[in-house]
Amino acid sequence: MGLVASFFGQLCGKEKKPEEERHLRANDRSFNLTYRYANNAIKTSKYNILTFLPRNLFEQFQRLANAYFLFLMILQVIPQVSSLSWFTTAVPLMFVLSITAVKDANDDIKTEKVDFSWNQLADPKFVFHDHSLLETVKQGNPDAQAFFRLLALCHTVMPDEKKEGELYYQAQSPDEGALVTAARNFGFVFRSRTPESITVIEMGKQVIYELLAVLDFNNVRKRMSVIVRSPEGKLTLFCKGADTIIFERLHPSCKKLVEVTNKHLSEYAGEGLRTLALAYKDLDESFMDEWKQRHHEASTALVEREEKLDELYEEIEKDLLLLGATAVEDKLQDGVPQTIEQLAKADIKIWVLTGDKQETAENIGYSCNMLREEMKEIFIVAANTAEGVKEELENARRKMSSSSADKPSVIKARAGLFWLQKTETVQDEKVDGEYGLVINGHSLAFALEKDLQLELLRTACMCQTVICCRVTPLQKAQVVQLVKKYKQAVTLAIGDGANDVSMIKAAHIGVGISGQEGMQAVLSSDFSFAQFRYLQRLLLVHGRWSYLRMCKFLQYFFYKNFTFTFVHFWYAFFCGFSAQTVYDEWFITLYNLMYTALPVLGLSIFDQDVNDRWSFQYPQLYTPGQLNQYFSKKAFVRCMMKSCYSSLILFFIPWAAMHDTVRDDGKDIADYQSFALLAQTCLLIVMSIQLSLDTHYWTAVNQFFVWGSLAGYFAITFTMYSNGMFLIFTSAFPFIGTARNSLNQPNVWLTIFLTSLLCILPVVAFRFILIQLRPTINDKVRHKMRNEALPATTKHVHVRRISTRRSGYAFSHSQGYGDLVTSRKFLLKIPVRTRPALFTETDSPLAQNQPQHYRTITEEPEGSQSP
Numbered sequence: 001m002g003l004v005a006s007f008f009g010q011l012c013g014k015e016k017k018p019e020e021e022r023h024l025r026a027n028d029r030s031f032n033l034t035y036r037y038a039n040n041a042i043k044t045s046k047y048n049i050l051t052f053l054p055r056n057l058f059e060q061f062q063r064l065a066n067a068y069f070l071f072l073m074i075l076q077v078i079p080q081v082s083s084l085s086w087f088t089t090a091v092p093l094m095f096v097l098s099i100t101a102v103k104d105a106n107d108d109i110k111t112e113k114v115d116f117s118w119n120q121l122a123d124p125k126f127v128f129h130d131h132s133l134l135e136t137v138k139q140g141n142p143d144a145q146a147f148f149r150l151l152a153l154c155h156t157v158m159p160d161e162k163k164e165g166e167l168y169y170q171a172q173s174p175d176e177g178a179l180v181t182a183a184r185n186f187g188f189v190f191r192s193r194t195p196e197s198i199t200v201i202e203m204g205k206q207v208i209y210e211l212l213a214v215l216d217f218n219n220v221r222k223r224m225s226v227i228v229r230s231p232e233g234k235l236t237l238f239c240k241g242a243d244t245i246i247f248e249r250l251h252p253s254c255k256k257l258v259e260v261t262n263k264h265l266s267e268y269a270g271e272g273l274r275t276l277a278l279a280y281k282d283l284d285e286s287f288m289d290e291w292k293q294r295h296h297e298a299s300t301a302l303v304e305r306e307e308k309l310d311e312l313y314e315e316i317e318k319d320l321l322l323l324g325a326t327a328v329e330d331k332l333q334d335g336v337p338q339t340i341e342q343l344a345k346a347d348i349k350i351w352v353l354t355g356d357k358q359e360t361a362e363n364i365g366y367s368c369n370m371l372r373e374e375m376k377e378i379f380i381v382a383a384n385t386a387e388g389v390k391e392e393l394e395n396a397r398r399k400m401s402s403s404s405a406d407k408p409s410v411i412k413a414r415a416g417l418f419w420l421q422k423t424e425t426v427q428d429e430k431v432d433g434e435y436g437l438v439i440n441g442h443s444l445a446f447a448l449e450k451d452l453q454l455e456l457l458r459t460a461c462m463c464q465t466v467i468c469c470r471v472t473p474l475q476k477a478q479v480v481q482l483v484k485k486y487k488q489a490v491t492l493a494i495g496d497g498a499n500d501v502s503m504i505k506a507a508h509i510g511v512g513i514s515g516q517e518g519m520q521a522v523l524s525s526d527f528s529f530a531q532f533r534y535l536q537r538l539l540l541v542h543g544r545w546s547y548l549r550m551c552k553f554l555q556y557f558f559y560k561n562f563t564f565t566f567v568h569f570w571y572a573f574f575c576g577f578s579a580q581t582v583y584d585e586w587f588i589t590l591y592n593l594m595y596t597a598l599p600v601l602g603l604s605i606f607d608q609d610v611n612d613r614w615s616f617q618y619p620q621l622y623t624p625g626q627l628n629q630y631f632s633k634k635a636f637v638r639c640m641m642k643s644c645y646s647s648l649i650l651f652f653i654p655w656a657a658m659h660d661t662v663r664d665d666g667k668d669i670a671d672y673q674s675f676a677l678l679a680q681t682c683l684l685i686v687m688s689i690q691l692s693l694d695t696h697y698w699t700a701v702n703q704f705f706v707w708g709s710l711a712g713y714f715a716i717t718f719t720m721y722s723n724g725m726f727l728i729f730t731s732a733f734p735f736i737g738t739a740r741n742s743l744n745q746p747n748v749w750l751t752i753f754l755t756s757l758l759c760i761l762p763v764v765a766f767r768f769i770l771i772q773l774r775p776t777i778n779d780k781v782r783h784k785m786r787n788e789a790l791p792a793t794t795k796h797v798h799v800r801r802i803s804t805r806r807s808g809y810a811f812s813h814s815q816g817y818g819d820l821v822t823s824r825k826f827l828l829k830i831p832v833r834t835r836p837a838l839f840t841e842t843d844s845p846l847a848q849n850q851p852q853h854y855r856t857i858t859e860e861p862e863g864s865q866s867p
Helices: 003-011 029-033 052-062 064-076 085-114 131-138 144-153 174-185 243-247 252-270 284-298 305-316 337-345 358-367 388-401 441-447 453-461 475-486 496-504 536-570 585-595 597-606 611-618 619-626 632-657 674-696 698-720 721-729 738-742 746-773 776-788 817-819
Strands: 158-163 165-172 188-194 197-202 205-215 224-227 235-239 273-283 321-329 351-353 377-382 410-415 421-426 435-440 465-469 494-496 511-512 527-529
Touching: 052 064, 052 085, 064 085, 085 351, 085 585, 131 144, 144 174, 144 188, 144 235, 144 273, 144 284, 144 321, 144 817, 158 188, 165 174, 165 188, 174 321, 188 205, 197 475, 205 284, 224 305, 243 252, 243 273, 243 674, 243 746, 252 273, 252 321, 273 284, 273 351, 284 305, 305 698, 337 536, 337 619, 351 358, 351 453, 358 435, 358 776, 377 388, 388 435, 388 441, 388 453, 421 453, 421 475, 435 453, 441 453, 441 465, 475 496, 494 496, 496 511, 496 738, 511 597, 527 536, 536 619, 536 632, 536 674, 585 597, 585 674, 585 698, 597 674, 597 698, 611 619, 611 776, 619 738, 632 674, 632 746, 674 698, 674 738, 674 746, 698 738
Parallel strands: 351 465, 377 435, 435 465, 494 511, 511 527
Antiparallel strands: 158 165, 188 197, 197 205, 205 224, 224 235, 235 273, 273 321, 410 421
């Protein structure tokens, strides 16, 4: 209906132009109201007591089906137009409208009662146990203590102690929080901070360090440092960062330790861990005074401030002494890699749209098995100009397919009601091998422009994996809309934070993960659950079952109604096209409302072609749904042909059997009412048998609905055709005695049996031949299900990724936090959000207070080193 309104709006010249800009004045409400812009008021309910009925009916009659039946009911009120009574359409229509109204009212009430209060303050307590390392620290080993002292001082973590002894750390990245917590458990507890000091409990003693400077992190430096003065007056620079960056700035005396550390880092990289190198440097008081003066001048400079600070940082961060290295496991929620692997087997394309930095996004890709070492190439698009982005995308596309055309192949078509909607579909291109694409938000902004978006889509669709990092919420939605517009694909967006709401709204299906990022994503989604791995069951089990049930429902719905209508068509040749109905009017009223409603409802709710375990075992079962194999235009035509054949049998077999037929007592039985009863009884029995053939999973409810509907039909028929109903409502129930006079004759039941056999036998034979010659994957899996044992539920064990690639460094927070901790803004106690729940693991050994083992890096004897 929206398309029709849009079409006529264009004809009348009332098409609203898209808004390109807004004029606003700060603190001038009266001026802003003159433009009548949409405000940002939010209503959680759609209706109230007064507007519910008219607004709900208006919305329901905007649906084409309801509007059609309303128009049909109006025509049936006019006796000169229709031979059917008005209630044959009014009763089913009112029933559907009532059910929908109750559902809408219930949804609106639930939305009104949403509770936004929830608690995020509870954090698990971490306990570490490594006896050798702990003893080393207790014995006062200066290197070991300096290692954990650095972890307790060099960071931007905010402490929060609501009660004495209950200390919580609020870190922008889980890696930094884990490192500070590790130092805490080994005796170096970060207790509190001010802009000028850091308080640490070192082996039970409180030590207050004067914080002289924070050399902040950025994407170029890939490190951060702090300069502190101990109570004894000793000046020390503590630095941590990417190992390659730290190693370039070490003193030559650290050569042997660097070799040992490099071996360990290679092992960590092979296990997919994120690493950091730790180093320190003692500073001279006179040098520090002179450097601090220049640092103040650079930090207050109005021109080239960042460049001057970088020069000072480079000057002081050299000739460092290596302390060691850390490795942090990038562990996602349980089952994330397995879920992605299963979805990939189901031929579901997965794109990652994240606000994380590139290094973190790449590590996530490797941890999730989306990026793999065996890929031919992983393309990085990071240009800062539109021309550069275009060149990088084109180069990547040509590497994947040298025969790729310069311009994409776009198929234009029409769709929707009356084919008013224009569609453009970008065709897929063949690629030999697997590739990955990583593009940052700055480059994505250029790629989403009108002249580059098709190039982006072409290149991205040729890759097995696409990761967009550092993207804004708007860019997430734009990527989803791009795929929807030019691929005509069904999209699903899943997220757990407020920055994912626009993406969830833009997709066809929105899924929200309830976690530490709040409830905004959940409230904006169609489905919600607590962990990402549940997406596997949502799609491969319930999603596939829902699709199969809907397709069966539609096929059965069209089949039973086309057959019902075609019988009328054949009867028209024998009644002189007088519009006389072949069935009793009450049968017409109750056919869709009662006799065939419950069986198809049971099929639509409970049916399963294979159970959930086999669905997990064979994700390829999801693929036929993506190809529309179960309901398409071809399936619709086959349904019409099948209905046409069934209607011929259902009309002419009873007609031939009743023609010139007499009862056992010699009385005539060939009358209109007896024929109508026989035809409608044959129709209902055939529909019930057909439904039973389409049902793969029988439950007690299905049995009750099928047999109960047949029993209800005969009970209602004998009641309405009884003498009592005729005496009370003479004009409404004219079929007096027809049921008991016809259904007690053997030839009537023989006709019912013959009609049912001729309708069903060809269907069974065709299905048998089709399974033998062209079995589908569903047929094959069902065959295995009948002949093999039920597959056991497999518990996936976290397998470390073996890689030759040096893992990214465990340092994923943003620039600017150094300025924050040296200012007084953090003293306002503004809540600091943690990282998304997707990268937390509540059942890890850390959260469960299980032992966590560490290895001390020591120098190898010279004699043990190979020449």
